[in-house]
Amino acid sequence: MAKKVVPTGVLLPLDTQRIKLFDKIVPVFITGKLTPEAKVAQGTAPHTVEFVTGADSAQLAAEPTRWATLIPTIYNADTLGIRPDLVKRPIDTWAELLNAEFKGKASILNIPSIGIMDAAMVCESVEAITYTDKGKMTKDELDETMKVLTDAKKAGQFREF
Secondary structure, X not given: OHHHHHHHOOOOOEEHHHOOOHHHOOHHHHOOOOOOOOOOOOOOOHHHHXXXXXXXXXXXXXXXXXXXXXXXXXOOHHHOOOOXXXXXXXXXXXXXXXXXXXXXXXXXXXXXXXXXXXXXXXXXXXXXXXXXXXXXXXXXXXXXXXXXXXXXXXXXXXXXX
């Protein structure tokens, strides 16, 4: 929501020099990378909304500055749930969501801004779609994503959709 809230000017930037442990925040929130060699992910990477250009600014900064929009607290890793006690094998690809083995037992998160990213990860992993940037889908990419998942829903793959 930072992309929508920050430009309105109603958010007072935080002075990172006054936040005792700000330098201990994991790098993915500051640089977009877990390690220096890692690639920055597609979508609204947290670091792209973490900083503003100045103390009185309502403009997001392209690079880290002294002025933060928020203290990061979540990774959104809660969107994928697997019951290892029932599956009894490793799950290591988003393609598993469309695996017939899980027919009628799979679901997609019902928070559109997160669920659509999960859906894109599924479509990309089954090689149904190649996205330029999953966080900035074109209308055609969005339509095709929904077609893949709607077809799966009609075939009974999803318990909830």
